Amino acid sequence: MATFTMPSLGADMTAGTLLEWRVNPGDTVHRGDIMAVVDTDKSAIEVESFSDGVVQDIVVQPGQKVPVGTVLATLAASDGAGATDATTPAAVGPVTGAPVAAPGPASPTDGVRHASPVVRHVAGERGLDLAKIHGTGPGGAITRSDIEHVTPTPPAVQGRRARRRASPLARRMAAAAGLDIAAIPGTGRDGTVKADDVRRARVAAVTATPHAAEQAPRAASPQPTTSSTAAADHRHSMRQAIARLMTRSNAEIPHYFLTTTFDMTAAIDWLRERNADLPVPSRLLPAALLLKAAALAATNVDGINGEWRDEHYQRASSVNLGVVTSVRGGGLMVPVISDAETLPLPELMAGLRAAVERVRFGHLRASELTGATLTVTNLGDLGVESVYGVIFPPQVALVGFGAVMERPWAVDGLLGVRPIITATLAADHRASDGAVGARFLARIGRLMQKPGEL
């Protein structure tokens, strides 16, 4: 008999809350099937089964918070239950939808209808069953206006919309202070949140005890929807999780930093030519080339790709790239692209897109958050030239890419204007020395000169 336990989804995770079961006792599951949704400090994560079998007992109920390693459910070997399975074929697939038959929030397991995550979210907020809504979008997809058609914005949501009206300055201030703009009472026209309102809310949050600070923005809104409070809670706990991990990194890891600048002309020309003939979903971004180059370069040096454990560097056998991804509303998550050094560019690009979309719109899977051996951050999109990162322990290095910028650049003794990029390495001096880091960075620069070979 196999067990399904609370996974550790990051170096800083000690416990998790079971949010939802996606399987019922008696269901046949295969390795990789989604078993449950678990709430961590950072967000809701879909957790896959690590073995084949038949779900026997559900041990932990939704809402319970348990330490990492706790048995959540037990699985029986699938061959023993094969007969049961065969006699009740109906019990296998669609069973996950069964408990949802009762009126309630639309379940994300509802795979019948096409609807964007946003539409699902709105439908869930209003307790609508997507299966019962007529879709007018492409291919019968349900659009936002279909939802509006079925249930005009309910008062609670309208209230929240109205509260959300805010001046740009107020918005910026709220974001900087980590406050949920929707939860701040506005005193302007039609309840518009003004800068002064944010200042007041900020003072209230700061003067309150840490515990009360978390509550303050919520207490301010009379009827917060569960989703906005959950989002605020996540932002808060994500901040705490990042704070713990980064503090530990700075305290434990003797960082050294190296930086190099190289010409992106070859890469950008190659991309333009390649992308010209392709539909949008197949187009590559410069980020895909940079990730591949970093992964390849990491296989050529020792002390960059792996972990520092028990006072030793342990080299990893493959390059699993953690890609720092910012979360709308603040915070970050680091989805992992496994075996990046072996992936052809289109697959690497697809993996990158899928991972980032999951971070932003949906549930990440447990396997997408674990096992990074090297982290890459690409702040170039925000216009900065270079980024000096903080290593995610127990990893030993972090590569940062800045923006591609047009700069004067000497080529063959002549000055020209070229697109250039700055790559930075933050590395753990316990695991490697500057010479290793220098070779690593130089290699990325060389690889980027022959993009067709990546």
Add this chain to the structure above:
Amino acid sequence: MTEAEARSILEEEILRIVPDADFTEIPDDAELRDELELDSLDFLVLVERLCVRGHCRIDEDDYSELRTMAGSISLLVSRTSAKSAGK
């Protein structure tokens, strides 16, 4: 496609990426990627969705026109009308 249709498609697709985007605060000539904090992946997704919704082709060379609401709307309008005129 009329300008109004193009605008509503654009707004719908932006809302899928930035659920709390407030279009009353985004002038037609503002830099969309800055205003909405779109990174290159978000932008790629937006381009992809606009191609699907407009049944038209958008090349990398067109990206500069997609910098603003106004530019995006006029690109969508011209692409879709050129296509129907050609039929």
